[in-house]
Amino acid sequence: MQCFKNEFHRERSASLKLRRNFLTCLSSWKAPPRIPRSSQSEALLSIANNGLPYAPLQTFTEEEMMLKRTVERFAQEQIAPLVLTMDENSKVEKSVIQGLFQHGLMGIEVDTIYGGTGASFFSSVLAIEELAKVDASVALFCDLQNTLINTLIMKHGTEEQKATYLTKLATEEIGSFCLSEAGAGSDSFSLKTRADKKGDYFVINGSKMWISHAEYAGLFLVMANVDPTRGYKGITCFLVDRGTEGLHIGKPENKLGLRASCTCPLTFDNVKVPEANVLGQIGHGYKYAIGMLNKGRVGIAAQMLGLAQGCFDYTIPYIKERVQFGTRLFDFQGLQHQVAHVATQLEAARLLTYNAARLAEAGRPFIKEASMAKYYASEIAGRTTSKCIDWMGGAGYVKAYPVEKYFRDAKIGTIYEGTSNIQLNTIAKHIDAEY
Numbered sequence: 147m148q149c150f151k152n153e154f155h156r157e158r159s160a161s162l163k164l165r166r167n168f169l170t171c172l173s174s175w176k177a178p179p180r181i182p183r184s185s186q187s188e189a190l191l192s193i194a195n196n197g198l199p200y201a202p203l204q205t206f207t208e209e210e211m212m213l214k215r216t217v218e219r220f221a222q223e224q225i226a227p228l229v230l231t232m233d234e235n236s237k238v239e240k241s242v243i244q245g246l247f248q249h250g251l252m253g254i255e256v257d258t259i260y261g262g263t264g265a266s267f268f269s270s271v272l273a274i275e276e277l278a279k280v281d282a283s284v285a286l287f288c289d290l291q292n293t294l295i296n297t298l299i300m301k302h303g304t305e306e307q308k309a310t311y312l313t314k315l316a317t318e319e320i321g322s323f324c325l326s327e328a329g330a331g332s333d334s335f336s337l338k339t340r341a342d343k344k345g346d347y348f349v350i351n352g353s354k355m356w357i358s359h360a361e362y363a364g365l366f367l368v369m370a371n372v373d374p375t376r377g378y379k380g381i382t383c384f385l386v387d388r389g390t391e392g393l394h395i396g397k398p399e400n401k402l403g404l405r406a407s408c409t410c411p412l413t414f415d416n417v418k419v420p421e422a423n424v425l426g427q428i429g430h431g432y433k434y435a436i437g438m439l440n441k442g443r444v445g446i447a448a449q450m451l452g453l454a455q456g457c458f459d460y461t462i463p464y465i466k467e468r469v470q471f472g473t474r475l476f477d478f479q480g481l482q483h484q485v486a487h488v489a490t491q492l493e494a495a496r497l498l499t500y501n502a503a504r505l506a507e508a509g510r511p512f513i514k515e516a517s518m519a520k521y522y523a524s525e526i527a528g529r530t531t532s533k534c535i536d537w538m539g540g541a542g543y544v545k546a547y548p549v550e551k552y553f554r555d556a557k558i559g560t561i562y563e564g565t566s567n568i569q570l571n572t573i574a575k576h577i578d579a580e581y
């Protein structure tokens with residue numbers, strides 16, 4: 147064992163020496179983080195009041211700008227130094243979660259009377275994007291809490307439920323959204339978990355799969371069917387506290403990416419839930435889930451966009467500095483065209499995402515646009531991160547630098563909150579109705 151350790155240390159110091167010969171721009175995980183130079187961050191100006199009849203999509207209010215800058219600083223100073231460790235340990239650091247709460251990022255749209263930030267949906271989108279530039283797993287905590295959990299309770303909760311749960315969710319408690327099951331993924335409304343009424347409470351039996359953050363959550367929003375004879379019209383949403391007898395949280399999955407964001411199976415073994423913990427109306431759970439996932443998809447689009455931009459920001463300085471055949475990599479026209487292509491796709495993904503978010507905020511139809519944004523941003527995140535590895539060569543392929551992790555993290559975008567095929571189905575359904 148000792149021999150193995152010595153060997154390990156010898157190899158490690160040799161590889162560190164080698165790494166010192168790498169380009170200065172190629173900061174390893176442990177180096178102080180660099181502020182990413184995303185294409186837009188300097189150009190963002192709040193010009194909405196400058197007399198323009200129509201503001202460009204990348205126009206932010208003062209409040210949105212402030213939040214964006216706060217998140218950027220928080221991500222660089224407090225998250226970036228921990229990203230490698232969190233990925234290696236498959237565990238988010240406590241300080242990161244505390245930081246999310248302290249900066250008001252877990253209750254962005256929640257009213258200040260419940261301890262929330264009282265900001266806009268667009269602010270949530272910007273926060274998710276900024277966090278994902280540094281770590282997509284951390285962005286997911288912010289995303290699910292804001293776009294799914296809080297939104298559901300704000301929209302459908304009673305005053306009492308809001309006072310009890312929103313207050314905690316905005317300040318200290320993580321929530322989990324429990325819809326998917328082993329037999330109900332894309333076809334989520336075929337779920338088999340049951341809730342049977344007994345007097346003034348319900349008894350839940352069944353199981354869920356792929357539940358994000360279940361290991362840390364204090365509250366579970368559980369979709370269960372109260373009357374399977376009514377099909378999906380029996381689906382009802384329940385607020386289930388952690389620690390409720392019969393609720394078992396399984397071992398986190400060992401995943402390709404998003405490793406710091408745990409994903410667990412759950413089982414419900416005669417879990418008693420008071421009638422007062424039904425969220426909204428009995429049998430309306432499917433409607434709530436559909437409505438909420440539309441907003442959720444804009445959140446995932448922002449996560450994928452941020453991730454892709456973060457990876458691009460890391461890679462470009464490298465290819466501007468590295469020399470082969472006596473020339474900077476960036477000066478090869480073959481490479482320039484690839485970079486320009488990816489940058490254009492990133493810009494298009496940003497515009498789709500921001501437009502869907504602004505439409506949602508304005509109360510206008512946005513379902514098709516949300517699906518387009520999620521579909522496109524996810525596909526682009528996969529392509530951008532893959533290209534970044536190509537451009538960096540061997541340095542892109544090793545765990546010493548972040549590009550490899552961006553690539554692994556990107557894959558989830560085409561799967562959760564509706565796979566790419568499911569987004570295409572939604573888009574096609576709208577086109578069918580429009581013509």
Ligand SMILES: Cc1cc2nc3c(=O)[nH]c(=O)nc-3n(C[C@H](O)[C@H](O)[C@H](O)COP(=O)(O)OP(=O)(O)OC[C@H]3O[C@@H](n4cnc5c(N)ncnc54)[C@H](O)[C@@H]3O)c2cc1C
Pocket residue numbers: 322323324325326330331332333355356357358359401404409558561562563564565566567568571
């Ligand atoms: C990391 C992670 C986190 C997750 N977090 C949560 C969570 O917090 N809460 C939660 O409830 N769920 C969560 N999920 C579940 C996620 O939403 C599902 O995995 C997703 O909806 C896909 O379902 P599935 O895995 O069963 O795939 P399937 O539905 O089996 O799909 C497999 C393939 O078949 C295709 N397909 C299926 N139906 C159609 C169709 N009609 N037309 C064309 N193609 C089709 C799909 O596009 C896909 O390519 C998470 C999943 C992961 C991996």
